[in-house]
Amino acid sequence: MHPIDSPSCKDTLQHTLKLLQARFAQIPDMRQQGKVLHRLDEVIMVALCAMICDCESFTGMEDFAQTQLVWLRGFLVLKHGAPSHDVFRNVLLALRPQALLDILTGWCGELTGKHVAIDGKTLRGTYSAEQGRHLVHLVRAWVDECSLSAGQVVCAEKSNEIEAIPRLLDSLSLSGATVTIDAMGTQGAIAEQIHAAGADYVLALKANQKGALQAVEAHFKEQMQTSATGIRQCRSETLELSHGRCERRSYAMTDQLDWFHKSWKWAGLQSVAEVRRSIQRNHESPLLEEVHYFLCSFKADVLKLAALVRGHWSVENRCHWVLDVTFGEDHCQVRDVNGAHNLSILREMTLKALRTEPSKLSLRRKRRRSALDPAFRLQILSHLHT
Incomplete structure (x- = not known):
């Protein structure tokens, strides 16, 4: 049987x-x-x-x-x-998409204690030659622990995510959750909205916030030691060998922000972080080095930061990539x-x-x-x- x-x-x-x-x-x-x-x-x-x-x-x-x-x-x-x-x-x-979405998001349950990654995906099959743009760009609130969306909103183009993210956050009960967003959503108003909802955040800091980026970058480049500066820094390093690739990540955080003159812009800000990635694909390939900076609303905790930074990309490799490769979403011509x-x-x-x-x-x-x-x-x- x-x-x-x-x-x-x-x-x-x-x-x-x-x-x-x-x-x-x-x-x-x-x-x-x-x-x-x-x-x-x-x-x-x-x-x-x-x-x-x-x-x-x-x-x-x-x-x-x-x-x-x-x-x-x-x-x-x-x-x-x-x-x-x-x-x-x-x-x-x-059919109104929210009706189907209510069923999907109901499977996520309460968001307290969960990691919510905000990221957008353009449905490339919706490209209109007449209008010269893609008609549908989805912004997802991806719950890492459930591998499901807790919410979705539609905007016309990636540049409109700044307008779409507040609508998405407003539709969620975020109390007790931690929200991670790429640089597009690193806006003072968005940080304030997340903080007011009772959630923590990790916001990627890039050139769209030039003054804040320069200040944080300069601080970590000075490589101040605790004994010399009185500024406490938490550090951690990981090494991963997989599929012939060697990747080393180093994390540094500080929650003493007297030096950060831009801190007033970010409601609830408690720490800033630097993440360095060194990637060696094989003995012959060049060493690739990347540096990323983050604004965090919790005290310095590099293990928590590492889990959130790595977990944020689950929306890409467990959702967006799978929808494209396994389901052929970008080839769907429904506009x-x-x-x-x-x-x-x-x-x-x-x-x-x-x-x-x-x-x-x-x-x-x-x-x-x-x-x-x-x-x-x-x-x-x-x-x-x-």
């Missing part, structure tokens, strides 16, 4: 599917009821199942629904048969803002289900096996807890 066929597993799966469908059923259906055949919750459920099975386009969803209709009717009614690609398109273009955003949310829901399934298969192999093996597909779905 396949594990998924056991009575207890079947009961758990049916319960999970009913809970998930019940959440979809709560989404307001703005369509004219006398002119539609397919229930909104069933269309979304089929679209999600299709996405798990590597059928991401509207026509792919139709093909999945038609070929797997008997299987789908194991937990859905689908009174009028398989929805067409036009149905999927019309629903996902008309409607609602449609592109809803598809991205469905991809992230799929990513959660695939990652939670405990087998050692790669994400790509899990999707391929889900398409071929209905029992494994059900096993994937059983991990979508609401």
